[in-house]
Amino acid sequence: MQSYFSGRWTPYLLITPMAIVCLLFIFYPMVETTILSLYKVSFFGLKKIYIGFENYRNLFTSSDYLHTVWLSFIFAGAVMVLTMPVSLCLALLANQKIRGITIYRIFLIWPYALSFAAAGTIWFYLFNPTVGIINYLLNLGFGIKPDWVSDRTLALLMIMITTSWKMLGYNIVFYLAGLQNIPMEILDAAGIDGANAFQKFRKITLPLLGPTHFFLFIMNLLSCFFESYGMIAIMTKGGPDYATNIMIFKLTQDGFTYFNSGYASAQSVILFVIVCTLTLIQFRTTEKLVHYGGA
Amino acid sequence: MKFKKLIVKSLLVSCLLVGLPFHEGLVYAQEKVKVNFWHAMGGWRIEVIDRMVADFNLQHPGIEVKAEFKGGYDETFIATMAAAKAGKAPHVVMVVQYSTQEAIDSGIFGGAEELLNRFGFKVNWADYIDQVLHTYRVGGKLYSFPWASSTSVLFYNKTMLDKAGQKLPYKPTFNDIIQVGRTLVKGGHTRHAITWPLHYWFVEQWMAQAGQNLVDNDNGWSGRPTKANLTSDAVKKIYEWWKQLNDERLWVNPGRVAWGEAVRIFVSGEAAMFISSTAHVALLQKEASEKGFQVATTYIPILDGTKRNGCSIGGGTLWITKDHPDKELKAATEFVFWLSETAQTIRWHQNTGYFPVKKTAVDALKKEGWFVAQPNYKTAFDQLLETVSIPATRGAVFGGFREVIDHMETGFEKIVGGEPVPKALADMSEKATKSIKEYQRLERK
Numbered sequence: 001m002q003s004y005f006s007g008r009w010t011p012y013l014l015i016t017p018m019a020i021v022c023l024l025f026i027f028y029p030m031v032e033t034t035i036l037s038l039y040k041v042s043f044f045g046l047k048k049i050y051i052g053f054e055n056y057r058n059l060f061t062s063s064d065y066l067h068t069v070w071l072s073f074i075f076a077g078a079v080m081v082l083t084m085p086v087s088l089c090l091a092l093l094a095n096q097k098i099r100g101i102t103i104y105r106i107f108l109i110w111p112y113a114l115s116f117a118a119a120g121t122i123w124f125y126l127f128n129p130t131v132g133i134i135n136y137l138l139n140l141g142f143g144i145k146p147d148w149v150s151d152r153t154l155a156l157l158m159i160m161i162t163t164s165w166k167m168l169g170y171n172i173v174f175y176l177a178g179l180q181n182i183p184m185e186i187l188d189a190a191g192i193d194g195a196n197a198f199q200k201f202r203k204i205t206l207p208l209l210g211p212t213h214f215f216l217f218i219m220n221l222l223s224c225f226f227e228s229y230g231m232i233a234i235m236t237k238g239g240p241d242y243a244t245n246i247m248i249f250k251l252t253q254d255g256f257t258y259f260n261s262g263y264a265s266a267q268s269v270i271l272f273v274i275v276c277t278l279t280l281i282q283f284r285t286t287e288k289l290v291h292y293g294g295a
Numbered sequence: 296m297k298f299k300k301l302i303v304k305s306l307l308v309s310c311l312l313v314g315l316p317f318h319e320g321l322v323y324a325q326e327k328v329k330v331n332f333w334h335a336m337g338g339w340r341i342e343v344i345d346r347m348v349a350d351f352n353l354q355h356p357g358i359e360v361k362a363e364f365k366g367g368y369d370e371t372f373i374a375t376m377a378a379a380k381a382g383k384a385p386h387v388v389m390v391v392q393y394s395t396q397e398a399i400d401s402g403i404f405g406g407a408e409e410l411l412n413r414f415g416f417k418v419n420w421a422d423y424i425d426q427v428l429h430t431y432r433v434g435g436k437l438y439s440f441p442w443a444s445s446t447s448v449l450f451y452n453k454t455m456l457d458k459a460g461q462k463l464p465y466k467p468t469f470n471d472i473i474q475v476g477r478t479l480v481k482g483g484h485t486r487h488a489i490t491w492p493l494h495y496w497f498v499e500q501w502m503a504q505a506g507q508n509l510v511d512n513d514n515g516w517s518g519r520p521t522k523a524n525l526t527s528d529a530v531k532k533i534y535e536w537w538k539q540l541n542d543e544r545l546w547v548n549p550g551r552v553a554w555g556e557a558v559r560i561f562v563s564g565e566a567a568m569f570i571s572s573t574a575h576v577a578l579l580q581k582e583a584s585e586k587g588f589q590v591a592t593t594y595i596p597i598l599d600g601t602k603r604n605g606c607s608i609g610g611g612t613l614w615i616t617k618d619h620p621d622k623e624l625k626a627a628t629e630f631v632f633w634l635s636e637t638a639q640t641i642r643w644h645q646n647t648g649y650f651p652v653k654k655t656a657v658d659a660l661k662k663e664g665w666f667v668a669q670p671n672y673k674t675a676f677d678q679l680l681e682t683v684s685i686p687a688t689r690g691a692v693f694g695g696f697r698e699v700i701d702h703m704e705t706g707f708e709k710i711v712g713g714e715p716v717p718k719a720l721a722d723m724s725e726k727a728t729k730s731i732k733e734y735q736r737l738e739r740k
Contacts, residue, residue, distance in 0.1 A: 147548070
């Protein structure tokens with residue numbers, strides 16, 4: 001490495017801008033948040049009292065909060081199981097050489113261009129139990145009109161479905177890129193050896209997409225834990241009865257709606273630790289499974 | 296020589312004359328005082344406000360008001376707090392009734408009366424409707440300008456009820472709603488009897504009617520409250536009635552604070568009745584006539600066997616943030632003063648349904664025959680004038696209100712999910728008391 005740079009200080013000089021940005025916008029707020037989590041702060045931030053670990057103690061003894069932690073995992077897990085296979089299937093379809101494929105691709109990627117809040121608004125109209133089109137169709141087809149608004153399980157399911165839908169675009173883009181990076185020679189060779197389409201997919205495509213799976217897993221996890229806020233804020237506001245109140249929503253509500261900055265800071269520290277741990281575990285365990293030999 | 300001088304002089308003078316308007320125009324543009332106005336009036340009301348603001352700007356060439364819709368009441372309040380922290384607070388902000396105490400405690404607003412006196416604007420407060428002043432005068436001081444005031448009323452699909460041969464009393468009770476609702480649904484006239492957004496406000500209204508305070512210390516009027524009052528018999532009966540409507544599928548849940556959804560449900564004929572804000576009168580009349588049915592209004596239903604005490608006032612008032620140069624504060628005050636003039640009060644009322652907050656406005660409307668021609672605009676107003684002034688109908692004033700609202704709404708969701716009413720109420724009350732105490736813990740410092 002050393003040989004690339006003429007002077008001893010050049011590399012440090014080159015990373016300075018990035019380091020400054022990180023220090024200013026990531027590390028400084030992180031430290032501030034951690035400190036703030038030890039305080040009780042008045043709603044306008046003018047007064048604060050030091051209360052030690054009281055915020056944390058309150059959180060870990062609150063059944064409502066423990067519920068949000070548990071719920072966040074269920075939610076992220078379900079969305080992942082729902083969105084990743086579907087995205088892959090759609091990406092496989094969008095990878096075919098047919099007429100007008102670019103048009104299909106654009107439509108498939110479309111959800112990504114919407115914000116979570118906009119998508120939430122659209123879906124909330126569709127899911128409206130009384131006047132929404134989804135229940136209209138369900139009623140036509142099966143004679144049922146599920147109450148997506150009042151029922152705890154259905155409300156959660158609704159958020160899971162819409163969040164999964166929202167992630168499709170992003171996932172498809174990356175799966176498409178991954179698919180196009182798979183060398184044709186390998187697939188051709190397998191074809192000559194007599195492998196059928198399913199075998200080729202199972203033994204070649206899927207493993208070679210390893211880095212993509214891994215990358216998307218982390219990105220989806222982050223989206224579920226953080227970005228899904230917009231969807232929930234629009235559609236259910238964490239309700240009914242905390243059924244869709246995941247960690248990020250409760251945190252934002254406590255921090256920005258009720259101005260309990262200390263309490264919210266403690267929650268964000270906990271959320272940070274959880275997501276870091278998950279990502280670390282992910283890195284450790286998948287290293288063996290991921291083949292970086294794709295392209 | 297003399298001739299040459301004359302030419303030079305006349306040239307100079309003409310230059311000045313030609314240049315003058317440009318020069319003045321420039322000065323004008325520079326000196327226009329900019330006033331930012333953040334409000335929470337979405338939908339059809341955005342246009343109403345924009346037109347009024349345009350008129351103000353036209354009449355006041357030295358001031359340029361820019362109105363901006365900032366989302367719901369909570370969003371607007373939160374955005375204002377964030378902007379104030381960053382030193383960029385808008386001059387005029389619409390704040391909802393339940394955020395009154397927090398707005399005062401934030402310390403970012405200047406008092407309405409103080410500002411008016413300081414800049415020499417004379418407001419005849421005696422002209423304001425008493426109930427309005429009772430709601431917004433805290434500790435003897437009026438911090439904000441009453442403007443978009445509302446109460447709740449019951450709207451019903453008159454065409455549908457007439458067809459079913461049903462009649463709703465002008466002052467209905469809970470039981471009337473159940474009886475009429477059951478008949479309508481059984482007769483196949485509608486899928487659901489009634490709707491309203493899952494929102495604390497209606498519970499507060501029913502509590503006010505029954506003379507029940509939301510919090511102790513006279514609803515916060517005689518001192519900072521220490522606990523919530525959500526386990527009384529009346530509150531239990533209110534939630535039980537709501538639960539019964541829900542269990543029988545008579546009430547349809549549009550979602551939390553989902554005003555837009557509720558409007559759609561009512562307008563599409565999926566529910567025969569709709570308890571909402573009087574602010575919806577103009578919108579619903581228009582939408583209903585497009586759908587070919589007639590809308591009528593009644594007082595909100597109350598608990599059977601109780602005296603009708605009247606309703607508390609909801610909606611927003613206008614607040615002025617104080618951290619601005621005098622010039623801007625004066626312009627902001629002038630804008631709000633203009634909005635509170637009788638003519639503007641009338642215009643706002645007629646275009647939305649928010650009731651006129653001034654007596655002169657009401658008199659003018661009466662003279663015009665407005666209330667006779669438009670009885671739906673009158674209902675909320677009658678209901679308000681008949682209101683007895685007790686702490687319950689003055690509305691509650693305390694910090695941490697928005698958290699208590701969340702507990703009240705979650706509490707009902709628990710009931711819908713099957714939790715027994717007394718248990719849900721006890722839980723709700725405990726959490727609400729905790730929120731009130733936590734807020735107070737810092738205020739005492």
